[in-house]
Amino acid sequence: MLRRPGPVTPQDVRHAVDLCSDALRGAVDTDWTVPAGDLTWSCRETAEHLADDLFAYAGQLGPRRPPLDTHVPFAWARTSPDAPALSVSGDPAAGAAGLVEVIEACGTFLWAVASAVAPETRAHHVFGLSDPEGFAAMGVVETLVHTHDIGRGLGFAWTPPPQLCARALYRLFPEAPADTDPWATLLWATGRGELPGHPRLETWRWYSAPRA
Template identity: 40%
Template sequence: MITPDDLDTAVTCVVDALRPTVDQDWSAPAGSLDWSCRTTAEHIAQAHLHWATQLAVAAQTKYVRWSATAQELAPPAGVLDFLEAAGRILALVVRATPSSVRAYHPWGIGDPEGFTAMACVESLLHGHDLTSTLGNPLDPSADLCARILARAFPHEPQPTEDPWLNLRWLTGRTEIPNTPTPTSWKWRPTPLNETWTPAPEAAPMPFTPLPLPTSG
């Protein structure tokens, strides 16, 4: 089981690893991503806030259309505050949301636990991207990583006894000798005892500008 306390733990793990790096250049790419460290940190916060919104209104068919970013001139320390605040907000919303609530995600209709597990994935994997560049290693607990895999990725293989290694391997962030790296992956927002029908393609993220209507 994944709980709001686990999300608080994941966010704390990331924030504690990144706090000593706020005087570095956050315009550099985060790990193997095309995004800068700043953009990656903002993305974590955006995901958490949007999932809090999905649960708050039990959105059924699409993302609630709004966007949030750190202030344009905010230094890395301010962006990190944004990341932490967003994670804490989602944890508070999950605590206040009945387990019976279901909400839309492009990869399946999720329950509060499913959104919490996804948020832990976002925090730890993008936290790893950030620390790979900024140089202060991320070291989440094996127990938390094992439970994240069990809830969000029960359909995926676990080739080693190291759940943090398995999580990074599954999402293309490291290699395991003699074990082909998956070419794609999806997490499962839907409860394990319910039918999971993942959408074939992810819908546009809510902070992606909508196209202007064409004149007829």
């Protein structure tokens, strides 16, 4: 089991989104219609999915009495049968640079809400009833791994700080190995790579419930 490296904080969300934004802004003039890594979604669809996740996690914590058994009922839609379901999307006329702004805005929403609500707040997630730290950790993981996916599609290499990865791993992946590189381990835990002695995962999940 991983030794606790420190809690995931709202500031970690802001840091992860800043790193994502810096990386994506260097590639706004490339073709975002190509697949994002091994995903079936394009880089643009993956970026919209990331923004939508950050928005949804903020929204889940936001009601006066957050729902404990279902999602906050934002409307969502798909642009095609294979596209991600979205409540938030970017204006195509604003291009990739505009979509990066949408990611930044939604990251700020999650940072602000996770900072504002009481630590004992609980809200529904399909992988377990979670708290503000858990939703912050989910936002960090979504940001890190989808920046990786988009980077693979657009042709840039990207490695986030190991301690940021380690905090998110501890919070959401209690069965992850403790003696491997945190970033490589996070990619393995989300089905994106192999580790020595640990074959690539065909299915994966995280555990949103607060750690004991």
